Amino acid sequence: MADARLSARGLCRLFPGGAGLHALDLDVNEGEVHALVGLNGAGKTTLMRLLLGMLQPDAGTVRVCGHDLRTADPTVWASVGHLIDHPLAYPELDCTANLTIAARLQGVPSTQVAAVVEAAIADFELSQYAHVRASRLSTGNRQRLGLGAALAHHPELIVLDEPTNALDPRGVIALRELLLTRARRGAGVLISSHQLDEVARVADRITVINRGSAIGSLDPTGIDIERSFFAMIHTHDEAHQS
């Protein structure tokens, strides 16, 4: 069995009003793309925030590359790349400068930063914007920049929250190819998305999140994944209301 890049057990975080996450278990293995799908407000972003220490759980544990999240040292975090909510893109800096500071913060040695930045610019087709301030980029190109900043240092664990948001079809394909390549080289990838077709193209495993719980999984090679998804949600909602 492949090593777990990320694992969560009994993860729970409740917010006032009852929303939140309920005793959720999750694994992302080496070489695997694991997708989270769910409706708006299902708890996907909350789950990702808990997995990366942006929120403290009420209960449960998270292990990142085999290390307890609470005691993970810089070498552990140097092997993680993520994009949650907003891209790490400062409007006053151009693409090259943004990628450079991201690489430095992610622990890339100063001697390797230039090569890492150059590769990220090529991967996300940002060469014509390399010296353009982020404030002048379109939303889609800011997203490309954020993805470049998250992935430039070749992390072993990749966590992306709705990464195809604002991307044009070419950007979606570039990201898909990149994630599949990184997974083939051993990275564990966790992504969330609303786009079931896209998820089916890239994921090895799909977990459905609803009302803060993992309610089942979908077969990425299934024939009518959308119908299966809504049937699962409907069944869970009915059970919840009764």
Added chain:
Amino acid sequence: MTIQLRIAIAVEARKLFASRVVQAATLLIVVGIATLTGSLAAAASSGNEQILAQLGDLADDDGWDRLVGIAIQITSAAGLLGFGVVMAYVVGREFTDGTISGLFALPVTRATIAVAKVVVVLAWTAVVAACLISVVIAIGVVGGYGLPNRAATNLLVRLFVLTVLSGALAVPAAWAATLGRSLLPGIAITIGTIASAQVLVVAGAGAWYPPVAPALWAIDPQHVTTVQLGLTLVVAAVFTAATVHSWARLQLDR
């Protein structure tokens, strides 16, 4: 200094000096204070009675004493306001721009990044202080006061220290911006500090209130003790620690 802190300082410095907000603030503080200082000194030299009345004891001085004295009085209020706005911006913009989520799960901890932010802003205040001193010297030379003599140099050193300590007094803005997840609380606490300083000076608290001590010391060092002046640094240290603590325990739950 750890490698992580060096990286964080380099990153924050790059962001700070590329920021148009900071560039504008630098210009406004240096050129604004210098312009006001030069204008008031010129008006006083030409015998403008209204200006002389407003200058109080400085009206009896002339040359470098009056010029730098005016700069000290303006800097005591305007400096803190400018530095507070920049401190609030440097911290609060991570929340308002949404970049704060990208500062989690990194080898460089958030506590280290918070330290770097304070260090970089304080270093910037020293740069601003040096620029301000240079411009004031230029005004004096152009105004026909000659090169600064020993007494004038002493005054200029006090203006430099006042400017840097005003930057130190802006550190509470970093904590307020963190707690409020925005730059506005940082600006609000800065304005509150300036207003409270005015009130407490009138009430007689004087140099025991840290936001007042640097200005009183710069105007008249004999009336401010080292302990009173040192409390300014204690305020900066306490609020730096509070900011670092808040960043270390930060949660994106609102």
